[in-house]
Amino acid sequence: MKGILDFSYMIQSVPTIAKGIPISISIAVIAFGFGIMIGLIGALVKIYRIPFLKEITNVYVSFIRGTPLLVQIFLSYYGIPLAIRHINEQFGTEWNISFIPAIYFIYVAFALNAGAYLTETIRAAIMAVDRGQLEASYSVGMTTYQSMRQIILPQALKVGLPNIGNHFIAMLKDTSLAFAASVPEIMGMAKIIAGRTSRFFEVYIVAALLYWLICIVLERLLAVLERRLRRNERGVKHD
Amino acid sequence: MIEIKNLHKYFENHHVLKGLDLTVSQGETVAVIGPSGSGKSTLLRCMNLLEIPSTGELRLDEIHINARHISKTDLLSIRKNTAMVFQNYNLFANKTAAENIAEALITVRKMNKRIAMDIAQQMLKKVGLENKADHYPSGLSGGQQQRVAIGRALVLNPRVVLFDEPTSALDPELVQEVLQVIRNAAQEHVTMVIVTHELDFARDVADRIIFMDDGKIVEQNSAAEFFINPRQERTIKFLEKFKQQNMYYI
Ligand SMILES: Nc1ncnc2c1ncn2[C@@H]1O[C@H](COP(=O)(O)OP(=O)(O)OP(=O)(O)O)[C@@H](O)[C@H]1O
Numbered sequence: 001m002k003g004i005l006d007f008s009y010m011i012q013s014v015p016t017i018a019k020g021i022p023i024s025i026s027i028a029v030i031a032f033g034f035g036i037m038i039g040l041i042g043a044l045v046k047i048y049r050i051p052f053l054k055e056i057t058n059v060y061v062s063f064i065r066g067t068p069l070l071v072q073i074f075l076s077y078y079g080i081p082l083a084i085r086h087i088n089e090q091f092g093t094e095w096n097i098s099f100i101p102a103i104y105f106i107y108v109a110f111a112l113n114a115g116a117y118l119t120e121t122i123r124a125a126i127m128a129v130d131r132g133q134l135e136a137s138y139s140v141g142m143t144t145y146q147s148m149r150q151i152i153l154p155q156a157l158k159v160g161l162p163n164i165g166n167h168f169i170a171m172l173k174d175t176s177l178a179f180a181a182s183v184p185e186i187m188g189m190a191k192i193i194a195g196r197t198s199r200f201f202e203v204y205i206v207a208a209l210l211y212w213l214i215c216i217v218l219e220r221l222l223a224v225l226e227r228r229l230r231r232n233e234r235g236v237k238h239d
Numbered sequence: 240m241i242e243i244k245n246l247h248k249y250f251e252n253h254h255v256l257k258g259l260d261l262t263v264s265q266g267e268t269v270a271v272i273g274p275s276g277s278g279k280s281t282l283l284r285c286m287n288l289l290e291i292p293s294t295g296e297l298r299l300d301e302i303h304i305n306a307r308h309i310s311k312t313d314l315l316s317i318r319k320n321t322a323m324v325f326q327n328y329n330l331f332a333n334k335t336a337a338e339n340i341a342e343a344l345i346t347v348r349k350m351n352k353r354i355a356m357d358i359a360q361q362m363l364k365k366v367g368l369e370n371k372a373d374h375y376p377s378g379l380s381g382g383q384q385q386r387v388a389i390g391r392a393l394v395l396n397p398r399v400v401l402f403d404e405p406t407s408a409l410d411p412e413l414v415q416e417v418l419q420v421i422r423n424a425a426q427e428h429v430t431m432v433i434v435t436h437e438l439d440f441a442r443d444v445a446d447r448i449i450f451m452d453d454g455k456i457v458e459q460n461s462a463a464e465f466f467i468n469p470r471q472e473r474t475i476k477f478l479e480k481f482k483q484q485n486m487y488y489i
């Protein structure tokens with residue numbers, strides 16, 4: 001029996017390709033975590049118009065948004081070792097480049113990428129919170145840090161969550177580009193076994209289905225999270 | 240006691256406050272009236288340093304600052320010892336009524352959360368909202384929101400509470416409930432400076448009326464005298480105009 005697809009081969013290949021799932025997710029989670037920190041700093045720099053840092057942030061955001069992620073991955077993959085070698089020569093340090101796993105370059109590239117997009121998203125979310133509340137918190141003696149933490153950021157999170165969540169889902173799909181740095185995430189694993197058996201189509205269908213499944217789960221989680229955050233919005237507090 | 244000396248405020252080149260002197264004694268209620276754009280809000284905002292004055296001095300009992308060099312510590316200690324009630328309430332939208340009142344006790348005064356919430360509950364009772372503790376601002380009427388905002392200010396026992404047109408964003412039928420809360424505070428000798436367009440209320444509640452125009456204090460007098468014997472031409476004109484616009488006055 002010869003169909004277009006060899007289903008039993010597809011099913012056999014699932015466990016191997018699925019080994020890439022934790023790696024894909026960890027790239028997305030770790031890079032996004034740092035991306036949120038970068039984005040928060042970038043947003044505050046832009047909102048408070050901090051001289052010099054503001055210009056750097058603008059160039060950074062513009063560069064990241066204006067270049068393909070794949071190119072950024074290559075820049076990170078080849079650029080960071082060069083930079084480290086340069087530092088070693090300049091300062092006599094002896095950091096060993098060849099012991100740095102490739103995935104670290106991926107973390108850097110993805111975190112910087114997420115940070116740029118999140119700078120704009122977080123900035124917009126903070127600006128959406130009415131300024132009067134910031135003044136009210138100052139008027140009772142709260143510091144900028146306290147007002148941000150207690151009043152402004154919790155509300156900005158609620159405003160920004162749909163966008164932030166969508167960035168995360170997009171980033172999870174983009175982790176497939178990490179195979180370019182030979183990282184064995186979902187796509188990397190798929191490539192490895194496809195190369196062995198030459199059954200490219202079957203393998204990539206399995207990979208596509210795995211990505212799809214993860215995204216469906218993430219969308220569900222996001223919807224639940226949004227509902228939880230909005231629960232308190234109308235009227236009365238429920239504990 | 241709060242004392243302002245020769246206060247000037249510029250926004251870029253726009254000279255908004257033009258050398259103001261003002262003293263408010265402890266327990267006194269002062270009403271500030273005047274035409275739109277005369278600088279009333281700016282004066283209040285300079286008093287708790289939401290705006291930084293361009294030049295001049297500000298004294299709040301033992302805290303003494305000069306506009307030329309205000310340290311971060313000065314700024315915070317002035318703000319911790321004053322409180323403001325805004326026209327648009329500006330309640331924290333992510334906090335319940337009780338949490339709004341407890342917030343500064345917890346984050347600024349570092350009070351235990353349970354104790355702070357108990358105090359907030361008592362304050363809610365005082366402003367007539369004991370059954371709204373768990374309501375978010377979005378679930379409260381404008382009058383209720385403003386009463387929470389007044390509670391948020393009073394709970395800190397500040398040296399002075401600054402009110403910037405506390406009732407002008409309210410539907411007419413909600414004005415009285417808010418004014419009553421302020422009256423009660425005046426009876427408890429809370430020191431207050433109130434910018435208002437409610438002249439009846441000003442005469443009623445204030446010990447002293449201040450009339451501002453064009454960035455200066457044009458005239459001030461006891462509430463009893465001010466309306467009966469205005470002395471300055473500009474004051475008389477302002478009161479005349481008000482009488483025409485608001486039939487209910489005098
Ligand atoms: N942040 C600011 N930047 C620039 N100009 C300002 C600012 N705040 C106030 N002004 C200007 O200062 C002047 C006084 O404003 P202020 O709000 O103090 O008046 P007001 O007496 O409170 O008026 P109203 O009765 O309309 O509230 C106005 O001309 C206003 O345009």
Ligand SMILES: [Mg+2]
Pocket residue numbers: 279280281403
């Ligand atoms: Mg005003």
